Amino acid sequence: MQALGLPAAERIGDLFFDSYQRAAPRPYRDAxxxxxxxxxxxxxxxxxxxxxxxxxxxxxERLSGAGAAVIAxxxxxxxxxxxxxxxxxxxxxQADPALLAAIRALPDNDxxxxxxxxxxxxxxxxxxxxxxxxxxxxxxxxxxxxxSPPDAALRSYAGAIxxxxxxxxxxxxxxxxxxxxxxxxxxxxxxxxxxxGGQVLPALSVEALRVAQGAGAVMVKTSDGSGNLSGxxxxxxxxxxxxxxxxxxxxxxxxxxxxxxPGALRAVPAWQVLEGALSPRQLEAAFAGRIxxxxxxxxxxxxxxxxxxxxxELGVNLHAYAVQQMLLGEFLTRPDWAAGLERALVLAFGIVxxxxxxxxxxxxxxxxxxLLAGIAVGGSWLAFARERFLLDPTWPLAAILAVYLASxxxxxxxxxxxxxxxxxxxxxxLSPELVxxxxxxxxxxxxxxxxxxxxxxxxxxRSFSALSExxxxxxxTRFLIGFLTPMCDVLLARxxxxxxxxxxxxxxxxxxxxxxxxxxxxxxRAALEMVARLRALNQAPPQPWPGEVRIGIGLNAGPCCVGxxxxxxxxxxxxxxxxxxxxxxxxxxxxxxxxxIVVGGDFRRRVPQFATLGLDRVxxxxxxxxxxxxxxxxDEALAADPAFRAFAEGHEAMLAAYRAGDWxxxxxxxxxxxxxxxxxxxxxxxxxxxxxxxxxxPAGWNGVSDAAAKDGGLPQRSSKA
Numbered sequence: 213m214q215a216l217g218l219p220a221a222e223r224i225g226d227l228f229f230d231s232y233q234r235a236a237p238r239p240y241r242d243a244x245x246x247x248x249x250x251x252x253x254x255x256x257x258x259x260x261x262x263x264x265x266x267x268x269x270x271x272x273e274r275l276s277g278a279g280a281a282v283i284a285x286x287x288x289x290x291x292x293x294x295x296x297x298x299x300x301x302x303x304x305x306q307a308d309p310a311l312l313a314a315i316r317a318l319p320d321n322d323x324x325x326x327x328x329x330x331x332x333x334x335x336x337x338x339x340x341x342x343x344x345x346x347x348x349x350x351x352x353x354x355x356x357x358x359x360s361p362p363d364a365a366l367r368s369y370a371g372a373i374x375x376x377x378x379x380x381x382x383x384x385x386x387x388x389x390x391x392x393x394x395x396x397x398x399x400x401x402x403x404x405x406x407x408x409g410g411q412v413l414p415a416l417s418v419e420a421l422r423v424a425q426g427a428g429a430v431m432v433k434t435s436d437g438s439g440n441l442s443g444x445x446x447x448x449x450x451x452x453x454x455x456x457x458x459x460x461x462x463x464x465x466x467x468x469x470x471x472x473x474p475g476a477l478r479a480v481p482a483w484q485v486l487e488g489a490l491s492p493r494q495l496e497a498a499f500a501g502r503i504x505x506x507x508x509x510x511x512x513x514x515x516x517x518x519x520x521x522x523x524x525e526l527g528v529n530l531h532a533y534a535v536q537q538m539l540l541g542e543f544l545t546r547p548d549w550a551a552g553l554e555r556a557l558v559l560a561f562g563i564v565x566x567x568x569x570x571x572x573x574x575x576x577x578x579x580x581x582x583l584l585a586g587i588a589v590g591g592s593w594l595a596f597a598r599e600r601f602l603l604d605p606t607w608p609l610a611a612i613l614a615v616y617l618a619s620x621x622x623x624x625x626x627x628x629x630x631x632x633x634x635x636x637x638x639x640x641x642l643s644p645e646l647v648x649x650x651x652x653x654x655x656x657x658x659x660x661x662x663x664x665x666x667x668x669x670x671x672x673x674r675s676f677s678a679l680s681e682x683x684x685x686x687x688x689t690r691f692l693i694g695f696l697t698p699m700c701d702v703l704l705a706r707x708x709x710x711x712x713x714x715x716x717x718x719x720x721x722x723x724x725x726x727x728x729x730x731x732x733x734x735x736x737r738a739a740l741e742m743v744a745r746l747r748a749l750n751q752a753p754p755q756p757w758p759g760e761v762r763i764g765i766g767l768n769a770g771p772c773c774v775g776x777x778x779x780x781x782x783x784x785x786x787x788x789x790x791x792x793x794x795x796x797x798x799x800x801x802x803x804x805x806x807x808x809i810v811v812g813g814d815f816r817r818r819v820p821q822f823a824t825l826g827l828d829r830v831x832x833x834x835x836x837x838x839x840x841x842x843x844x845x846x847d848e849a850l851a852a853d854p855a856f857r858a859f860a861e862g863h864e865a866m867l868a869a870y871r872a873g874d875w876x877x878x879x880x881x882x883x884x885x886x887x888x889x890x891x892x893x894x895x896x897x898x899x900x901x902x903x904x905x906x907x908x909x910p911a912g913w914n915g916v917s918d919a920a921a922k923d924g925g926l927p928q929r930s931s932k933a
Contacts, residue, residue: 223394223395223396224606225604225605225606226394226396226398226400228589228592228604228605228606229520229544229602230398230400230520232592232596232597233470233520233521234520234521235593236596236597237470237471237472237476237521238470238471238537238542239472240472240473240476240477241542243535243536243539243540244281244501244502244503244539245502245503245504245505245532245535246280246479246480246498246499246502246503246504246505246532247477247480247504247505247506247507247526247528247529247532248271248479248480248481248482248485248504248505248506248507249479249480249481249482249508249509249526249528250263250287250482250506250507250508250509250510250513251479251481251482251483251509251510252509252510252511253481253483254481254482254483254510255510255513257483257486257487258482258483261508261510262293262294264293264295264321265289265293265295265296265321265322265324265325266321266324266325267486268287268289268325269325269328270486271482271485271486271506272328272329272332272334272506273328273332274486274495275332275485275499275504275506276332276333277495278492278495278496278498278500279496279499279500279501279502280333280499280500280502280503280504281333281424281501281502281503281504282333282334282335282384282385282420282423282503282504283332283333283334283335283504283506284334284335284337284416284417284419284420284503284504284505284506284531285334285335285336285337286337286389286416286505286506286508286527286528286531287337287506287507287508288336288337288338288339288373288374288375288389289322289325289336289375289376289379290373290374290375290376292322292376293320293321293322293325295321296320296321296322297318297319297320297321298320322376322378322379323378325379326376326378326379326381326382327382329379329382329383330382330383333423333424334382334383334384334385335383335384335385335386335387335416335419335420335423336374336375336379336380336383336385336386336387337375337386337387337388337389337416338372338373338374338375338380338386338387338388338389339372339373339374339388339389339390340369340371340388340390340406340408340413341369341370341371341372341373342369342371343370343371344370344371345370346371346372346373346374347374347377347380348372348409349372349374349380349386349408349409349413350386350411350413351386351411351412351413351414352383352384352385352386352419353385353414353419353422353423353427353430354428354429354430355412355414355429355430355432356429356430356431356432357431357432357434357437358431358432358433358434358437359433359434359435359436359437359447360434360436360437360446360447361447362405362412362432362434362435362446362447362448362449362463363407363412364446364447365446365447365448365449365463365464365465366405366406366407366412366464366465367392367403367406367407367464368406368407369390369406369407369408372388372408374386384423385419385420385422385423386419387413387414387415387416387417387418387419387420388403388406388408388413388414388415388416389416389527389531390406391403391517391527391530392466393517393518397518398518398519398520399469399517399518399519399525399530400468400469400519401462401466401467401468401469402415402417402466402467402469402531402533402534403415403464403465404417404418404452404459404461404465404466404467404534405432405449405452405461405465406465412432414430415531415534416531417531417534417535417538418430418454420503420505420531420535421454421455421457421503421535421538421539422454422455424503425454425455425456425457426455427454430454431452431453431454432449432452432465433449433450433451433453434447434448434449434450435447435448435449435450435463448462448463449461449462449463449464449465450463452465454538457538457539459538459543460543460545467534467537467538467543468543468544468546468602469519469530469533469534469537469544470537470542470543470544470600471519471520471521471525471533472521472533473521474521474522474525477529477532477533479509479529480498482506503535505531505535506528507526507527507528507529507531508528509526509528515527517530542600543600544601544602545601545602546601546602546603547601550601550602550603550604553603554603554604554607554608555607557588557607557608558607558608558610559611561584561588561608561611561612561615562611562614562615564580564584565577565580565581565612565615565616565619566615566619568580569615569616569619570619570623574620574623577616577619578616581612584608584612585608585609588605588608588609588612589605589609591603591605592604661773661774661775661776661777662773662774662775663771663772663773663774664723664724664771664772664774665723665769665770665771665772666722666724666731666769666770666771666772666791667721667722667723667731667732667735667767667768667769668719668720668721668767668768668769668772668787668791668792669703669718669719669720669721669735669739669765669766669767669795670717670718670719670765670766670795670796670798670799671699671717671720671739671742671763671764671765671766671799672716672717672718672763672764672800673695673716673717673761673762673763673764674761674762674763674764674802674803675762676715676716679758679759679761680758682758682759683756683758687756690756691757691758692716694749694754694756694757695716695746695749695761696713696716696718698745699718699742699745700718702738702741702745703720703738705738706734706735706737706738707722707728707730707734708720708721708722708734708738709721709722709724709725709785711785711786711787712786717799720738721772721774721787722734722735724772724774724787725774725785732769732815732818732819733819733821733822735767735769735815736767736811736819736822736844736847737847739765739767739809739844740809740844740847742763742765743763743765743808746761746762746763749761762808763808764799764800764802764803764808764810765799765802765808765809765810766795766796766797766798766799766800766802766809766810766811767795767798767810767811767812767815767844768791768794768795768798768811768812768814768815769791769812769814769815769818770789770790770794770812770814771789771791772788772789772792773787773788773789774786774787775787790835794812794832794835794839795812797832797833797834797919798810798811798812798832798841801827801830801841801919804900805827805828805841805843805896805897805900806893806894806895806896806899806900807827807843807845807893807894807896807897808893809843809844809845810827810841810842810843811824811841811842811843811844812839812841812842813839813840813841813842816840816842819844821848821851822844822846822847822848822851823844823845823847823848823850823851823853823860824842824843824844824845824851825842825843825845825860825863825892825894826840826841826842826843826863826864826867827841827842827843827897828840828867828917829916829917830917830918830919831916831917831918833919838916843894843897845892855888856888856892858888859885859888859889862881862885862888863881863885863889865877865881866878866881866882866885866901870901870904870905870915871914871915872915873909873913873915875905875908875909878901878905879902879905882898882901882902882905885898886898
């Protein structure tokens, strides 16, 4: 997220670059850079640290004699050498005065070391600290700025830990050793410039390269001097020119390091140089014309830093890596157009997702998001691997994630609103289970008209007008609530959809809006349970209750058109069709036949396991074809009862004789079934048939009654009757 300069966001981008470094470390190519390490073996052979300055001077002399172009010291000689003769004499107060005088007359180690530094190409190092204090430090070479001074962009330090003045003055160059890890403690960039005491100072690596070329000054190019004004906040550094080499930098004067694989840079142990383990030819091959860094690698001496390549890297190696890159010209850079490209990708990916996500849905939208993320990360990786460009994929990825999450939230909000709408629309008409199923998958709900095989119920209170005369208007409302609530509870428990209430009546149906493979059995059980529930209410009635309440239920099955039906401004989820019309005609006939539940022939054929009994063959209003009517008396247990089966067979024989015009046989069958009819509450039905059979069949009798007849559908009597 370098594009917006957010510190926490930049760390995420750095983690991407770290992974690239580990996946594709810099191919190691030999460059005229060498490290001499004061390692464990060197301490064992030469002695504990710190070594006498004369020993360090001897090491420098041998390196210089082998042809080293410059010797850069990653060791700060800030205190006087404790092995100098004068200091040793001070520790021997009881010694012979003549001996002490002779010792004091010996040359000082620090002076000898300064002399060695003075006639060899040495660059000393010093540390910059945030706390004030320490000696003054200054650049040995000149510093020219092309553009405005980059003071505000550079890291600033208040103090320093520097070599002794004599050593510092004798050296041909001096550079700071301080690294500036990121907030996670990892060093990804080495600083090449820093501010101290109002002046700009070079790093050890810059000074080593300058002295090796014999250059007098370092040229600093800043953003307004190079035409690159990106970044804001005043002028920033864009590049350094050190002799013949141009080094691209960050705004803060830092250079991104592309690390080689661990162990690629092999150091020469200091003891091999000091003890002559290397022949003159080997020394020349190892150091002639090279920039040599002297640093410590022994446990307890070396400064370790964490890098993207490994957790423990020698600090001296980072200076060597920096000079290697300067010499080889293999830099990691963020081009001037990197931030613009990252912002453009944020905008482009955001627009693509905003346009396509609502059309693609969650799964395909996720696939698109992953594809765009792959483009961002893959493009960033290819830019690193092929061109050594640092293009941060974090902002494009953040845009993808943000838009996807925002779109998901919006879709979720819309779906929740749709679910809420579904709940509001169906809570009072469907069972909670059906509402949950529809809310979980609204696709199951097909709005608009569709044709389905359905079961339709009309239920009504018998003689409601007469009952209502016994109650005040407010009591009628409370009575209806007390009646309709348990009836609806039964219907909803049996997966019915309650269409509407018409006064004291209920219209309900099954198999919409969701499929109900058990719709016919559910409807039959619901009707029987409603009758049973009403019987219980009559025995222990809530208040107010106008006396014994009776109910009539009509059930029919067949094709219906169901959906949002109504006007353009007001819709209602309902159903229409001939099946509905017939069910509406059946319910009033419960009163004529003295039964509680009347079902049509189509419904009866779909519930053969239930106890049903034929009622009549009638011609209802609006239909030419006669309809066979049946009474629903009970469930499977009653249907399987031998006594009921015998009674049903006799009853069907009575109806067959009646329809055939054999009224004498029909009367005999009525007499035989009288007792069983009383057990099943069918005395009103049998009384109706006795009235019909009181005379002879009328002329042209076809066994069909008229549902609209005011006399209960009695056949016309013959003139002889």
